[in-house]
Amino acid sequence: MKKTMLALITAITVMGTLVGCRAGGQETPASTTETTTAAPTVSVAGEADRKGEIHYVSMWNETEPQAEVIKAAAEEFTTMYPEVKINIDWMGRDTLKTIKASLDAGQVDIWDQGINTVIAQYNDYGYEMSELYAAPSDLLGGKSYNDVANPVLIKSVEQFAADGKSHGVPYQPNIVAVFYNKDLFAQAGITGEPQTWTELMDVCQKLKDAGITAFSFDDGYIILPFAMYLGRLKGADFNKALVSDATGTTWDDPAVKQTAEAMQEMWDKGYVSKNAASNKYPAGQNEVAMGEAAMYLVGSYMLNEVREITGDEFNWGTFSFPSPEGAVMPTTANSIGMNIMQIAKTCKDPQLAFDFITLLTTGKYDTMMSKQCNAIPNTVDTPWPAVLAPAKPVLDSTTENVAYSFYINSNSNFTPIYKEQAQKLLGGQIKADEFIANCKAAVMGK
Template identity: 25%
Template structure:
């Protein structure tokens, strides 16, 4: 198989390489793949090799591009010389290009290849205006990590499944001299995880997505209820002191050293757990606040897309049909350090990943893409800045919401 590896090229050299890669002849499939680290690139190479072996008549030319450079180059590729296949994110980031006519409609692929069943939990995030523009590959779960030994020490007999059980667990931990929850507020996106889950549990994913789309005022009582529920946790000293002083790397020792018992985070973090700590860690679904609200989760989805200006769409569709299977999804997930988006894939062997996989594959209330993937970047940045202001001084809640509402009106003109 002929492949072109374009790792580490920047500027004019990268542009020339990618234009060259995008000039497809009959029987040649071109792809631009974003990757981070040797392991991610290796699993994509393995996948394209397997595809060529299954379809020896199709030549494959792949450009592997560092993830950050990929983000910068993507708009130019889509409008000038796109490849036949590329990988990207679901949610607003996908819809941004779909609404501009730069991604191909894959609805027929979803029907033909039984993706509606195998990828049911990620269909919503793959859709724009009722049509599907993405083929999901992997995602990762968000939930509550906790120290099992600290729960035992505090007399907590079971993982909390409801909000009253969670609040009772926090009370017992404080009584035992243990801070209930570590949060890295210096990284604003970690606060966004708390906003997402409180909103999903209180108001549901349908409301959450309207808010993310700028269709709901930030002064709406339902938005304020999310923040007042959050404020109760702050007032009751559920979180570590001075959380805005810690980024994710700095806050994890609170868990490792037994100073804090829980942390809301994505399953991608498990790779950094020390060997002596990992057996002590457990993971559970964010507790249910209102049983009448369909249970939704944060599960950021990675996907494959066919640019609307691609030259060889026939082979691109053949590639998607090859990749979107339980076996390939599982292989990609292992190599990418994520979970298979295909609900028919074998469950991961890692205990925490297995729980995350079960949570997401069984979710029926929808899967959100995470705060800054579900809305426009400018609004997300302002929203997360507001969260940091709120955590710094919760008494300024009304002022912060009014400020966010003014920003919403300016950005969305609604």
């Protein structure tokens, strides 16, 4: 155990444990940080009401930049409120191995993970936060969390929940869209962003005529084009039914054939990288980063992943995946991913836990998280990192949050087969009818 004095008043005690956790394919030790203080340095109205302990199980490893921000916020919170102790277990990506047992035992106050896990699978474990969101807070200068938060993100959490309520606080969001090289668009004489599938095909043709490869794909995100076209055309629930229908009859729907033929047409007309069938992640996005292709369909995190290639001067543009004619889902329906901080129902002091989350996810710590991690901010007043700014119009215009891949990956047994077939289809190795037949057989277990 070691104790570090900060400004002669703040003590941080860090204790290592023997629990292993994985981050980025490497084994790293989980650890526990206990944050306490000897005396306050800041006087804030209402501080006398803040006392107690918070047990936070974090999805981050202690050495990651997100953890540095969280530790700084915890340190300030306990400095402001010396009767508060925050214990943080840095569990890394192995959080899910133990979180259910810990929640069932009432041993967790706050925990975090991706929205598809927290809200889709653990929503019933979470404290309902609508009243906390709406109440004025001295930490926000008398404003409520609703007043400062990005409403698109709050609404996204509610849309994911089965009961339509808020059971978590979003942070570090990302959005799936088409990211493109504006300079290549200009070189091909393209002045606007496509809103429909027909317009997108026109853009692809102009790029081809200018000697530019329109789209690059790789196995990392190859599941998206077919899934998002069909999802826009028929609705995300159709995709969910498609991959779970053991009879295979859903694959006979004309919309499936239309979608598969649209994917085949992209290859047949020369709009897709010649390497699409063999590209392994991150080869596809790297082709765009190196100027060898114009567009890539992916989450906004890609802009960080290729930053070493592009630098900060790359002229990125972004648009929502276009809708085909007759679509039931508009381009304002998009997939916004995010991490969620959930307060457990068994938390003894939900207000105290929410107050800490408020400090962490707004103001200077929202800015710090955004800058250090190149993350989309949580609040409306926090500036976006320049590298992510191209995604802002798409996120701001989103009115409905749809599950990643519009649920095409909701059958884990089928997804690997679908992924392989989608890459063959978009890579020109099979035709639309063969793609449909192979996927149908796989869903039926043949």
